[in-house]
Amino acid sequence: MSTRFELLGTDGQARIGRVSTAHGVFSTPAFMPVGTAATVKAMTPDALKSTGAEIVLSNTYHLMLRPTAERIARFGGLHRFMGWEGPILTDSGGFQVMSLAGLRKISERGVVFKSHLDGSMHELSPERSIEIQHLLDTDITMCFDECTPFPASFETAKTSMELSMRWALRSREAFKPRDGYGLFGIVQGSIYPELRQESANALTKIGFEGYAVGGLAVGEGQETMFATLETTIPYLPKDRPRYLMGVGKPADIVGAVMRGIDMFDCVIPTRSGRTAQAFTRFGQVNMRNARHADDPRPLDEACQCPACRQFSRGYLHHLIKSEEILGLMLLTWHNLNYYQDLMKGLRGAISEGRLSQFVMDFHAGQATGDIGVTSA
Amino acid sequence: MSTRFELLGTDGQARIGRVSTAHGVFSTPAFMPVGTAATVKAMTPDALKSTGAEIVLSNTYHLMLRPTAERIARFGGLHRFMGWEGPILTDSGGFQVMSLAGLRKISERGVVFKSHLDGSMHELSPERSIEIQHLLDTDITMCFDECTPFPASFETAKTSMELSMRWALRSREAFKPRDGYGLFGIVQGSIYPELRQESANALTKIGFEGYAVGGLAVGEGQETMFATLETTIPYLPKDRPRYLMGVGKPADIVGAVMRGIDMFDCVIPTRSGRTAQAFTRFGQVNMRNARHADDPRPLDEACQCPACRQFSRGYLHHLIKSEEILGLMLLTWHNLNYYQDLMKGLRGAISEGRLSQFVMDFHAGQATGDIGVTSA
Numbered sequence: 001m002s003t004r005f006e007l008l009g010t011d012g013q014a015r016i017g018r019v020s021t022a023h024g025v026f027s028t029p030a031f032m033p034v035g036t037a038a039t040v041k042a043m044t045p046d047a048l049k050s051t052g053a054e055i056v057l058s059n060t061y062h063l064m065l066r067p068t069a070e071r072i073a074r075f076g077g078l079h080r081f082m083g084w085e086g087p088i089l090t091d092s093g094g095f096q097v098m099s100l101a102g103l104r105k106i107s108e109r110g111v112v113f114k115s116h117l118d119g120s121m122h123e124l125s126p127e128r129s130i131e132i133q134h135l136l137d138t139d140i141t142m143c144f145d146e147c148t149p150f151p152a153s154f155e156t157a158k159t160s161m162e163l164s165m166r167w168a169l170r171s172r173e174a175f176k177p178r179d180g181y182g183l184f185g186i187v188q189g190s191i192y193p194e195l196r197q198e199s200a201n202a203l204t205k206i207g208f209e210g211y212a213v214g215g216l217a218v219g220e221g222q223e224t225m226f227a228t229l230e231t232t233i234p235y236l237p238k239d240r241p242r243y244l245m246g247v248g249k250p251a252d253i254v255g256a257v258m259r260g261i262d263m264f265d266c267v268i269p270t271r272s273g274r275t276a277q278a279f280t281r282f283g284q285v286n287m288r289n290a291r292h293a294d295d296p297r298p299l300d301e302a303c304q305c306p307a308c309r310q311f312s313r314g315y316l317h318h319l320i321k322s323e324e325i326l327g328l329m330l331l332t333w334h335n336l337n338y339y340q341d342l343m344k345g346l347r348g349a350i351s352e353g354r355l356s357q358f359v360m361d362f363h364a365g366q367a368t369g370d371i372g373v374t375s376a
Numbered sequence: 377m378s379t380r381f382e383l384l385g386t387d388g389q390a391r392i393g394r395v396s397t398a399h400g401v402f403s404t405p406a407f408m409p410v411g412t413a414a415t416v417k418a419m420t421p422d423a424l425k426s427t428g429a430e431i432v433l434s435n436t437y438h439l440m441l442r443p444t445a446e447r448i449a450r451f452g453g454l455h456r457f458m459g460w461e462g463p464i465l466t467d468s469g470g471f472q473v474m475s476l477a478g479l480r481k482i483s484e485r486g487v488v489f490k491s492h493l494d495g496s497m498h499e500l501s502p503e504r505s506i507e508i509q510h511l512l513d514t515d516i517t518m519c520f521d522e523c524t525p526f527p528a529s530f531e532t533a534k535t536s537m538e539l540s541m542r543w544a545l546r547s548r549e550a551f552k553p554r555d556g557y558g559l560f561g562i563v564q565g566s567i568y569p570e571l572r573q574e575s576a577n578a579l580t581k582i583g584f585e586g587y588a589v590g591g592l593a594v595g596e597g598q599e600t601m602f603a604t605l606e607t608t609i610p611y612l613p614k615d616r617p618r619y620l621m622g623v624g625k626p627a628d629i630v631g632a633v634m635r636g637i638d639m640f641d642c643v644i645p646t647r648s649g650r651t652a653q654a655f656t657r658f659g660q661v662n663m664r665n666a667r668h669a670d671d672p673r674p675l676d677e678a679c680q681c682p683a684c685r686q687f688s689r690g691y692l693h694h695l696i697k698s699e700e701i702l703g704l705m706l707l708t709w710h711n712l713n714y715y716q717d718l719m720k721g722l723r724g725a726i727s728e729g730r731l732s733q734f735v736m737d738f739h740a741g742q743a744t745g746d747i748g749v750t751s752a
Contacts, residue, residue, distance in 0.1 A: 038694065042701040044682060067669065067694045075672060075690055083686040293443065296451060306420060310459040314451055318414065318443045325418040325701065 002209045003140060003182030005241045011355040013233070013260040016347050019055075019210075019241055021087040021139035022180025023079060026054035028241060028262035029346050031253065031339045032089060034270060037062050038072070038082040041270050042325075042332045045083040051305065051333065052340035055087040055139075057265040060132050061096035064122065065115050069135035077137030089140035089265070092129045092171075094164075094186075095147045095214070095246070106146065108163070126170035130183075134176060142212065143171035145186045150218040157190035164188045164214075165202040172206050182209030184243060190215060191224055193231035200235035211236045212243040213261070222252060229259045250279060250342055254362055257346050258355065269339045273332030276320045280338065281365045287331065292317035305337035306330065379516060379558030379585045381617045387731040389609070389636040392723050395431075395586075395617055397463040397515035398556025399455060402430035404617060404638035405722050407629065407715045408465060410646060413438050414448070414458040417646050418701075418708045421459040427681065427709065428716035431463040431515075433641040436508050437472035440498065441491050445511035453513030465516035465641070468505045468547075470540075470562075471523045471590070471622070482522065484539070502546035506559075510552060518588065519547035521562045526594040533566035540564045541578040548582050558585030560619060566591060567600055569607035576611035587612045588619040589637070598628060605635045626655060626718055630738055633722050634731065645715045649708030652696045656714065657741045663707065668693035681713035682706065 004020040017028040033040045033048060035058045040048050048056065058078060063069060075081040078088055097104050097111045104113035110125025129144035145164040148157050168185050175183040185203035189195030203211060213232055216225045229244070236242055243263035244256050253264050269279065276288040280300040287299070295313035303309075307316065307330035319327030342362075349358035380396040381404075393404040409416045409424060411434045416424050424432065434454060439445060451457040454464055473480050473489045480489035486501025505520035521540040524533050544561050551559040561579035565571030579587060589608055592601045605620070612618055619639035620632050629640050645655065652664040656676040663675070671689035679685075683692065683706035695703030718738075725734035 037698045037700055038691070039698075039700050039702045042705070044702065044705070045686065046682070066698060067690070071670060071690070074670060075688060081688070081691055081694075083691070294447060294450060306422070310421065312451060312457070314443070314447070315414070315457055315459070318457075322413045322415075322442060324413055324415050325704070326415045326420065328701070329418070329420070329705070 001179055002177060003180060005210070005239065007239065009351050011350040011353050012258065014257050014346075014350045014355050015260060015262060016350040017241065017262060019087075020180065021055075021182070022178070023085060023087045023139050024054070026087055027347055029253075029257045029343055029350075030055060030263050031343045032057040032263065032265040033336055033339075034058075034265055034267045035082065035084070036267075037066070038078060040336075041274065042329045043270075043336065045085075047333055048084070048336065049086075051337040052344060053086075053336065055089060056084055057089050057091065058082075058136070058138070059091045059096060060093035060129055060136070061091070061124075063090075063136060064093065064124075064132050065117055069132040073135040073137070079137060087139040088136075089184075090133050090136055090138040090142060092133070092142040092144040092186075093124045094129070094142075094145040097124055098147045098149070108166075110144070126167045127174045130171055130174040139181055140210065141175060141181070141183045143168045143183065143185050143208075145188060145214060147218075148188055148190050148215045150190065150215070150220055152190045154192055154195070157188075157192055157195055161188040161190075161195050161199050165199060168203055169206055172208070184208055184210040184212050186212040186214040186245070187232055187236070188215050189232075191220055191228055193228075196228060196232040197235045200232055204235070204237055208240065210241040210243060210263075212245050214245050216244065217246045217248055217252070217266075222255065225252070226255050226259060229256060229261065233260045250339070251363070251366065253339075253342065254346065254359055257350075258359060269335035270332050273335045274328045276327075276331065277335075278331055278338075279335050282368045283366045287313070287316050287327075288320050289317075299334060300338075303334065303337060303341070305334045307334040377555055378553060379556060381586070381615065383615065385727050387726040387729050388634065390633050390722075390726045390731050391636060391638055392726040393617065393638060395463075396556065397431075397558070398554070399461060399463045399515050400430070402463055403723055405629075405633045405719055405726075406431060406639050407719045408433040408639065408641040409712055409715075410434075410641055410643045411458065411460070412643075413442070414454060416712075417650065418705045419646075419712065421461075423709055424460070424712065425462075427713040428720060429462075429712065431465060432460055433465050433467065434458075434512070434514070435467045435472060436469035436505055436512070437467065437500075439466075439512060440469065440500075440508050441493055445508040449511040449513070455513060463515040464512075465560075466509050466512055466514040466518060468509070468518040468520040468562075469500050470505070470518075470521040473500055474523045474525070484542075486520070502543045503550045506547055506550040515557055516586065517551060517557070517559045519544045519559065519561050519584075521564060521590060523594075524564050524566050524591045526566065526591070526596055528566045530568055530571070533564075533568055533571055537564040537566075537571050537575050541575060544579055545582055548584070560584055560586035560588050562588040562590040562621070563608055563612070564591050565608075567596055567604055569604070572604060572608040573611050576608055580611070580613055584616065586617040586619060586639075588621050590621050592620065593622045593624055593628070593642075598631065601628070602631050602635060605632060605637065609636045626715070627739070627742065629715075629718065630722065630735055633726075634735060645711035646708050649711045650704045652703075652707065653711075654707055654714075655711050658744045659742045663689070663692050663703075664696050665693075675710060676714075679710065679713060679717070681710045683710040
């Protein structure tokens with residue numbers, strides 16, 4: 001039996017559920033921290049676990065180039081290699097190779113591309129991507145697809161989506177069913193409802209353990225993204241998890257959960273942690289700002305992460321000004337903790353049928369701005 | 377009552393002891409990790425504690441410039457600011473300002489220098505250095521001294537040492553005695569036994585809670601350093617801790633402990649951790665070397681640090697090749713753990729009267745080279 005999804009409850013379009021995999025269970029709605037090169041940047045696996053993260057994402061493209069999938073397989077798979085015992089989902093590499101403008105050539109067969117590391121030539125196809133993800137021992141394998149550029153004409157989007165659908169079928173055929181392992185299809189079709197629906201139907205007909213919405217968060221804006229979700233999600237099976245790829249900021253996640261999305265991944269919390277940006281209940285805080293220099297308060301007094309429990313804003317600011325590694329370690333830790341707290345809050349609200357109130361409170365908090373943290 | 381030293385035992389010239397401070401007790405021989413800018417680079421205080429570190433060193437020079445001693449005082453002192461509850465020793469800034477070639481002017485009164493951060497002018501004197509260290513709330517304050525350049529003629533070394541001795545007296549007079557706080561004098565005199573003895577006598581006459589040997593590990597070589605210790609230590613009081621500043625590599629520490637030194641600090645374990653160098657029972661290992669790429673063994677199977685318990689050499693190598701922050705975090709952690717294990721081993725050997733055997737085993741291990749770790 002493949003990965004298993006249990007739908008535990010709904011609140012409007014929002015869902016709460018549980019996905020069982022070969023390496024354990026994770027609750028949905030879930031946020032997956034991004035571990036591109038077999039490490040969530042600046043976090044030990046223990047630290048990551050302490051944030052509440054239950055599943056991490058890693059990248060076929062990066063790992064196939066370094067240290068290579070074959071090497072990771074010799075180490076017993078990605079879980080053992082990176083010391084993460086829980087579930088892992090891997091990108092198929094489709095999104096990354098499409099980003100290599102000028103360095104890649106797409107054909108029916110797949111994509112030939114130049115490594116960004118050493119210029120060597122490589123090929124990814126549905127079959128090779130699935131094979132790599134198998135070598136990595138990833139719990140949730142993603143279909144190899146073409147991530148349609150944005151903006152795209154209807155014709156371009158249609159041609160691209162249809163290629164992705166043929167690749168989805170080849171991915172399904174290449175995937176070796178194993179207990180606790182699953183394959184997710186990826187809906188494409190840019191911002192065209194008709195194409196999204198056609199794509200969703202094509203994937204449903206093939207049949208997958210989960211369905212991702214791809215090709216969003218590429219510059220279309222939150223409103224268009226939400227509109228696309230609204231016209232796509234009704235065409236996805238209710239008994240499978242739905243994954244919005246590469247999203248997003250806290251408000252994006254909240255809005256997508258309200259529209260029925262179950263899974264997310266994004267580099268924002270980790271990348272922001274390395275550039276002095278902190279996410280809090282009161283909105284985004286730039287810790288480089290001089291007003292923090294004498295501030296003895298924690299970043300967020302309600303947060304249980306080490307950055308908030310053990311240190312002041314003044315100290316975090318000092319670390320950032322001094323370009324100390326501990327500064328980015330602590331802000332990364334905090335941001336991932338904030339994201340997991342947000343997901344926990346969403347799950348609690350859905351299960352108790354108070355999501356609308358939760359979302360109103362969330363937006364009120366975000367609008368407060370930093371001043372909201374004033375305690376004395 | 378100031379800081380207190382209890383001598384618990386000896387083995388030859390080597391000593392085992394305990395120093396009590398306002399923020400707790402540390403065992404000697406002790407290695408103090410360096411937290412230059414109020415953080416031991418890439419380590420959380422919790423991680424640092426887990427290595428067995430009981431006292432950390434921080435720097436007057438760096439902290440006076442950023443975030444300033446007055447700011448740290450407003451935060452309740454350095455312990456609270458950096459989240460380290462145990463004892464702290466601070467450099468007086470003497471060594472750092474002397475390193476600012478061309479940017480400083482020394483007079484009887486003190487040193488005027490240009491900040492390396494923004495070019496602003498500052499002054500350090502015995503009185504100001506002691507005041508800053510008081511503001512930082514450091515448990516062990518170091519006298520402000522002139523670190524004699526190496527090499528130095530007898531005349532230069534003598535003039536410099538005599539200035540340091542006058543500054544030592546002014547430091548003593550400026551230091552406010554408080555329960556659990558102590559002031560250490562610093563022996564200077566370059567490599568001239570006569571000057572070292574004169575300096576040791578001058579300091580002993582003033583009277584300090586501990587005695588440091590300064591001006592070594594500046595290029596004189598291990599043999600000369602050990603020779604200088606041998607001609608200096610007999611002139612230091614037996615009932616006070618002896619601190620060899622800025623030392624060193626594992627073999628330097630072992631040799632100095634054998635000659636009666638009780639305390640050490642050095643950036644080597646942390647700096648090496650950021651440049652892929654690992655210290656082990658079998659010598660130094662360059663984790664950037666390609667031979668580790670497929671190695672499933674831990675860096676050191678006897679080590680209990682997270683880098684060794686949770687990860688393979690292959691994974692550590694991958695992190696370093698990929699320039700991942702986790703790589704330097706884990707190697708820093710390992711190196712600090714190795715240094716603390718070494719100190720623990722030295723203390724155990726001294727207390728059981730088997731230091732000679734321990735030292736022979738240590739050197740045999742270091743000479744084995746990396747191959748010694750082969751387990752299967």
